[in-house]
Amino acid sequence: MTDAAIHARGLGKSFGATRVLNGVELTVPTGSLLALLGPNGSGKTTTVRILTTLLAADSGTATVGGHDVAREGVAVRRSIGLTAQQATVDDLLTGRENLELFAGLHHLGRREARRRAAELLERFDLGAAANRRVSTYSGGMRRRLDLAASMVAVPRILFLDEPTTGLDPRSRAELWSVIRELLASGTTILLTTQYLEEADRLADRIAVINNGRVVADDTPAALKRQVGAERLVLHLSRAEDVSRAGAVLVTGTGPHLDADAREVTLAMQGPDQLRHTLNLLDREGIAVERVELRSPTLDDVFFEFTAVAV
Ligand SMILES: Nc1ncnc2c1ncn2[C@@H]1O[C@H](COP(=O)(O)OP(=O)(O)O)[C@@H](O)[C@H]1O
Ligand SMILES: [Mg+2]
Numbered sequence: 001m002t003d004a005a006i007h008a009r010g011l012g013k014s015f016g017a018t019r020v021l022n023g024v025e026l027t028v029p030t031g032s033l034l035a036l037l038g039p040n041g042s043g044k045t046t047t048v049r050i051l052t053t054l055l056a057a058d059s060g061t062a063t064v065g066g067h068d069v070a071r072e073g074v075a076v077r078r079s080i081g082l083t084a085q086q087a088t089v090d091d092l093l094t095g096r097e098n099l100e101l102f103a104g105l106h107h108l109g110r111r112e113a114r115r116r117a118a119e120l121l122e123r124f125d126l127g128a129a130a131n132r133r134v135s136t137y138s139g140g141m142r143r144r145l146d147l148a149a150s151m152v153a154v155p156r157i158l159f160l161d162e163p164t165t166g167l168d169p170r171s172r173a174e175l176w177s178v179i180r181e182l183l184a185s186g187t188t189i190l191l192t193t194q195y196l197e198e199a200d201r202l203a204d205r206i207a208v209i210n211n212g213r214v215v216a217d218d219t220p221a222a223l224k225r226q227v228g229a230e231r232l233v234l235h236l237s238r239a240e241d242v243s244r245a246g247a248v249l250v251t252g253t254g255p256h257l258d259a260d261a262r263e264v265t266l267a268m269q270g271p272d273q274l275r276h277t278l279n280l281l282d283r284e285g286i287a288v289e290r291v292e293l294r295s296p297t298l299d300d301v302f303f304e305f306t307a308v309a310v
Contacts, residue, residue, distance in 0.1 A: 035199035081155030
């Protein structure tokens with residue numbers, strides 16, 4: 001037994017010949033938020049689907065709320081809420097009808113269902129559209145309704161799969177405050193996201209997944225420390241020099257190249273590196289317009305851990 005709300009050991013999954021998960025290990029302590037971060041196709045949704053009993057793993061084990069996802073599906077489903085990446089609301093019903101239906105499924109009485117639906121519609125700024133069919137909603141409105149639906153019954157453990165993708169900044173901020181309230185009330189959350197800023201703001205721990213494997217798992221601050229002290233950013237005069245600079249300045253995991261921004265970013269290894277780097281570029285006739293030193297961000301973490309296939 002474990003007091004972690006979510007615990008996965010060696011999860012493996014293949015679709016046909018494609019190995020999608022390759023031994024995923026995750027632990028989410030009760031009452032905390034773990035952000036699962038990774039590039040498109042890295043296995044985030046597949047992991048969430050296994051943990052929420054929508055999909056069976058080929059190998060490995062997982063418990064959610066102390067229940068085995070493979071053998072105790074009913075008990076697992078009873079303790080979780082899930083917002084899937086694909087909307088689950090019914091197009092033919094109104095926003096209000098959808099939420100009241102969900103409330104009914106969660107055994108709230110009619111009165112309580114009506115009260116909870118109205119409260120969530122207000123909170124997600126859907127009050128004015130509450131009595132319109134969902135088929136008339138914009139993408140952002142659907143997304144908000146979907147979130148509201150997963151919060152009809154305050155779950156002990158909540159899975160949010162890219163909940164803010166496609167939301168405007170205001171709705172995103174609103175969702176962040178809802179997430180913080182849920183955390184404060186003791187809900188455990190596993191959140192997948194492509195937004196590093198979101199993970200940085202909300203997560204107690206961040207797990208980076210790449211090629212179906214967790215390649216880093218730590219607090220946001222520790223992950224930033226792990227990728228080194230400072231970043232050296234070189235703004236080049238010519239965009240066509242960026243890839244050439246990358247070839248000249250090869251290091252263990254970098255540099256990170258951004259041709260559009262004419263930027264080359266390196267982890268600083270020591271005080272001599274600045275002079276050494278500028279000398280190397282000078283010898284190659286690569287003109288540097290501006291030099292900047294900055295603290296590492298989660299973007300650097302992401303690039304460092306997902307740069308090379310492991
Ligand atoms: N039902 C499926 N059948 C075949 N391939 C799938 C299926 N579901 C996911 N995949 C593949 O598995 C990989 C991981 O997908 P997914 O878990 O959705 O990644 P993420 O959510 O990180 O973007 C992708 O290459 C995807 O195409
Ligand atoms: Mg996904």
